[in-house]
Amino acid sequence: MATLPPKLQEYLDDFGFITTREERADFLIDIADSFQPVPPAVATKPYDEAHRVIGCESEAFVWAVDRPDGTLDYYFDVLNPQGLSAMAMSAILDEACSGAPLEQVANISGDVVFLFFGRDISMGKGRGLTELIHAVVYHARQRL
């Protein structure tokens, strides 16, 4: 597997120890609780539709802001208050990808969704979360 952002790899290693659906849910809920929406300095509602994650029915939005060192800061919002999974995925991507080398971010496969959420999520939910990753990867690839 291509090199991933170190913080993402740490998350994946931690999730590798999970053995039950309940543990996985509790872990992800804790992460979702840490989710911080995009600050007003970056974007305010109503958001520009260009930032909407197509295919994510939790109404997720993604922004990428250039850092002086050439990496990106990622910001997210999830408009559906019940979109806990999208919030968890956003919080992971924010922590793992903001400031990470673009080459590493560009290497992230959408399949990591299933390493975090398991295989027993619906096709629609899996697709939406995968598109969230694709949006982050897309911005990194645009800068390379």
Next chain:
Amino acid sequence: MSDIKSRGYANADKLVSTDWVAAHLNDDHVRIIESNEDPLLYPSGHIPGAVEVDWVKDLNDPLRRDYLDKAGFDSLASRIGISPATTVIFYGDKSNWWATYALWVFELFGHTNAKIMDGGRLKWAEEGREFTREKPAITPSNYDAPARDDSQIRAFRDGVLAHIQAGGQLVDVRSPGEFSGETLHMPGYPQEGAVRGGHIPGASSCPWSRAANDDGTFKNATELRAIYLDELGLNPEEPTVAYCRIGERSSHTWFVLTNLLGFGDVRNYDGSWTEWGNSVGLPIEK
């Protein structure tokens, strides 16, 4: 939102209010069941006493693309401690989209004593009602269901083909972009789910969510008739098939047409676009 009984539904008994649920939290004849798309919602907090029925884990066959069989349903129903006489109340996220899906599967096994909590999880939350993370202690039952009956409310590919060849009513409840066959994905990323885009010939487009208010409750019968009868021209006396991508959103429309508007013969085509759009030789319109 007005009282459910005053909304003019054909079968208002299929809906209960959040007040009704709050008054029956300790009713032994009632089992409250949460069914969501998002697997994190139930463990993050649920209505006290509610059990979870997960669409992927509990209602699908783990190997084939199909629903669970009689043995699987007996096991599920026994685990959640219900009998055929138990009134099951479904609620969930996405304006009860997944709750209606679970209800539809329960009705395949003859458990028709099943209702929806109007407004679902969102309404319960917005009313400031209690959520708990404590799982209820359930005494397992010994449920003995009839064999699954796919002949009344479920449609299959060949049946849908015959239905459209006969000029039958068909409702595509996906988004307008899916109906038209547009590629909705970001440039550089593949279309997922089906090889072909578009819709089944003759289908009317009516996204499922038009039947719901912003607070997740169902629109009243007058509003629903304006959509499905006046705008789409559906005849409640004629057989109707609803479909989406995998049959989940169309279960919501199936519920609306059958129970709220009183259509006599509505089937949910759960193979939906992921089957039709991937099948060789089937007709497609854009």
